[in-house]
Amino acid sequence: MVHISPIAILGSHFLYLGQGKALKVRKGLIEAEAEIDDVRKTHLVVLGKNHYYETIRSFSFANTKEIREAVVMDIPAYSPFDTPLFLMKKMDIPDGGCKVNLWFIHPRAVEWLSRLSPMIIIPESGLLALTKDSQQNLYHVQKQEKEALWVYVGKDMLTQSMDVCDGQIEQETFTRIIGGNAEKYAVTEIEDSQDYMEMLHGALMNMSFNAVLPFLFPIKSLARFNPKNLKIGLSVAAALFVIYMAVIVILPYSAESGLMKADKDITPRVASLMKNQLQVEALYARQNELTGVLQKHIPKLPLLIMLNEVLPENTLITQLVTAGNTVELKGMTPKSTALLEALSARPAIQNARYTAPIRQDQSSSREVFTLSFIYNPAENTNP
Amino acid sequence: MFKEMTWRIKAGLAIAGVLVFAQLVLTPFYQWQDQRLENLQSLARNVYKKKALLGNDDKLNQVLEKGKASVEQTLRYFYANVAEAQALQLTLQKDIEKLSALNSIRIVSLDWLHPVEGEVIQSPIKIVCDGSANHVLAFIAAIEASERFVSIGSLKINSAGKADKIGVTMEISAYGLKKQAGGS
Numbered sequence: 187m188v189h190i191s192p193i194a195i196l197g198s199h200f201l202y203l204g205q206g207k208a209l210k211v212r213k214g215l216i217e218a219e220a221e222i223d224d225v226r227k228t229h230l231v232v233l234g235k236n237h238y239y240e241t242i243r244s245f246s247f248a249n250t251k252e253i254r255e256a257v258v259m260d261i262p263a264y265s266p267f268d269t270p271l272f273l274m275k276k277m278d279i280p281d282g283g284c285k286v287n288l289w290f291i292h293p294r295a296v297e298w299l300s301r302l303s304p305m306i307i308i309p310e311s312g313l314l315a316l317t318k319d320s321q322q323n324l325y326h327v328q329k330q331e332k333e334a335l336w337v338y339v340g341k342d343m344l345t346q347s348m349d350v351c352d353g354q355i356e357q358e359t360f361t362r363i364i365g366g367n368a369e370k371y372a373v374t375e376i377e378d379s380q381d382y383m384e385m386l387h388g389a390l391m392n393m394s395f396n397a398v399l400p401f402l403f404p405i406k407s408l409a410r411f412n413p414k415n416l417k418i419g420l421s422v423a424a425a426l427f428v429i430y431m432a433v434i435v436i437l438p439y440s441a442e443s444g445l446m447k448a449d450k451d452i453t454p455r456v457a458s459l460m461k462n463q464l465q466v467e468a469l470y471a472r473q474n475e476l477t478g479v480l481q482k483h484i485p486k487l488p489l490l491i492m493l494n495e496v497l498p499e500n501t502l503i504t505q506l507v508t509a510g511n512t513v514e515l516k517g518m519t520p521k522s523t524a525l526l527e528a529l530s531a532r533p534a535i536q537n538a539r540y541t542a543p544i545r546q547d548q549s550s551s552r553e554v555f556t557l558s559f560i561y562n563p564a565e566n567t568n569p
Numbered sequence: 570m571f572k573e574m575t576w577r578i579k580a581g582l583a584i585a586g587v588l589v590f591a592q593l594v595l596t597p598f599y600q601w602q603d604q605r606l607e608n609l610q611s612l613a614r615n616v617y618k619k620k621a622l623l624g625n626d627d628k629l630n631q632v633l634e635k636g637k638a639s640v641e642q643t644l645r646y647f648y649a650n651v652a653e654a655q656a657l658q659l660t661l662q663k664d665i666e667k668l669s670a671l672n673s674i675r676i677v678s679l680d681w682l683h684p685v686e687g688e689v690i691q692s693p694i695k696i697v698c699d700g701s702a703n704h705v706l707a708f709i710a711a712i713e714a715s716e717r718f719v720s721i722g723s724l725k726i727n728s729a730g731k732a733d734k735i736g737v738t739m740e741i742s743a744y745g746l747k748k749q750a751g752g753s
Contacts, residue, residue, distance in 0.1 A: 434602065438605055441609060442612065445613055445616055446612065449612065449616050449619070452616065452623070453619065456619045456623060459623075459625070459626060460622065462630065463629065465633055465636075466632055466633050469633070469637060469640050470636065473643060475688065476646075476647070476689070480643075485721075486709055486713065486721045486724050487706070487710050487713050490706060504727065504728050504729075505725070506724070506725070506726040507723075507724070507725045508725075509724075
């Protein structure tokens with residue numbers, strides 16, 4: 187299976203914030219060195235040890251939000267300085283509680299980071315824990331001549347570290363400080379900055395999504411929980427809502443006032459015309475009502491004249507019944523098919539059909555029929 | 570357990586709050602606003618109509634005169650000032666008897682049917698009559714060409730083969746306009 191690191195999606199470069207300097211690292215190579223204040227924007231920051239305080243704490247509960255709230259409530263109990271930003275990586279333990287790696291970011295670094303607004307911030311010691319075979323390993327990084335870093339990655343993948351700014355601290359001293367036994371651990375020595383950056387780059391490229399999560403959007407979360415920002419946002423929303431309500435109330439009111447004024451001005455001038463207009467409307471309605479009565483009726487004379495024209499020779503009608511536009515005929519004809527054809531040929535006659543079986547009249551040798559059709563006077567061309 | 574559920578309870582309460590706000594505040598407000606806009610549109614239409622009338626005095630008077638003439642023309646087809654439906658039925662009966670005599674038609678029977686009351690009164694009668702085919706046709710033609718509008722609702726014609734006379738049953742209606750209170 188091909189492993190794609192979420193870090194690789196962001197690009198192959200990162201910013202390393204060291205002692206007063208920032209290193210731009212691309213594909214593991216140091217591309218440039220800059221003053222921290224000069225750096226403008228970056229997605230990924232690896233934070234040097236001198237910018238944070240690192241500790242491991244145990245909690246009797248394992249809920250991440252509760253742990254975060256507990257830390258926020260009493261920062262001085264966990265960190266030597268007060269800070270609005272800290273990162274945490276949790277490692278559950280079998281009895282139900284958990285051990286947590288906490289990284290408290292120095293306020294000065296928080297200021298820089300707020301300006302840079304990176305998507306991901308990773309402490310360098312936390313990143314070393316993600317290198318290959320890092321478990322229960324000691325790292326000694328000689329960054330510069332008098333600047334070094336000791337990092338211990340525990341069995342639970344949590345880290346402890348110490349930076350050495352002036353002078354040297356031996357492995358034995360460091361392991362004693364972290365409460366371990368020096369002989370038990372293998373030491374990985376990193377001799378210079380370039381090697382170290384390559385190592386960090388490799389660790390970044392191998393990070394899984396779960397490993398990235400604790401370091402994702404720390405600045406955004408900082409902003410989200412800022413009550414001042416929340417108040418500003420709510421105030422703006424409320425102001426916009428009030429403006430919107432005012433506009434949708436005032437605009438129709440203004441239009442209504444204008445129309446009422448126009449109506450008041452024009453009404454006396456058109457009073458007599460309005461009266462005439464109403465009369466015209468009343469006459470129109472009356473005319474419609476009366477003509478409706480006249481048009482509902484179907485005249486019978488044109489129907490009889492049309493039948494007289496259309497019936498074949500020697501056809502005798504014994505009964506004609508018409509109600510509405512339905513006509514029923516009973517009679518005798520020499521050839522009933524000819525009769526039906528003759529009727530159907532007229533556009534005013536629709537749906538002509540026999541409603542009873544045809545039978546032969548012995549005395550006259552004609553066919554006795556009963557048929558019905560729908561009469562449509564609008565199609566009748568007779569007067 | 571309860572603490573873990575807290576955000577869910579908060580979210581539920583927030584959704585319920587939004588729904589209550591929408592139901593009790595937003596919906597009535599928008600209904601009121603819709604009603605107001607409808608009134609506004611109606612007012613705008615009125616003003617537009619009135620503005621359109623200005624300067625059209627002559628045209629409007631012409632339309633009014635034409636309308637009056639047209640209605641008067643149509644009113645001639647109806648029996649005017651009918652006090653009640655039976656009076657109209659009696660008038661119709663007399664007119665039909667006159668026409669039948671003129672067209673050599675013998676009325677066998679004549680019944681008054683139930684009238685239809687309304688703005689326009691419809692007074693139907695049913696007649697059974699007989700006569701020669703030509704006379705029947707002339708009789709029907711005379712009925713339909715009456716000065717007043719008279720309709721033949723249903724028509725039944727029976728012919729007894731070679732007999733000279735044919736029997737006709739038809740429902741004939743006359744239409745009248747009610748006498749206006751205090752009117753002519």
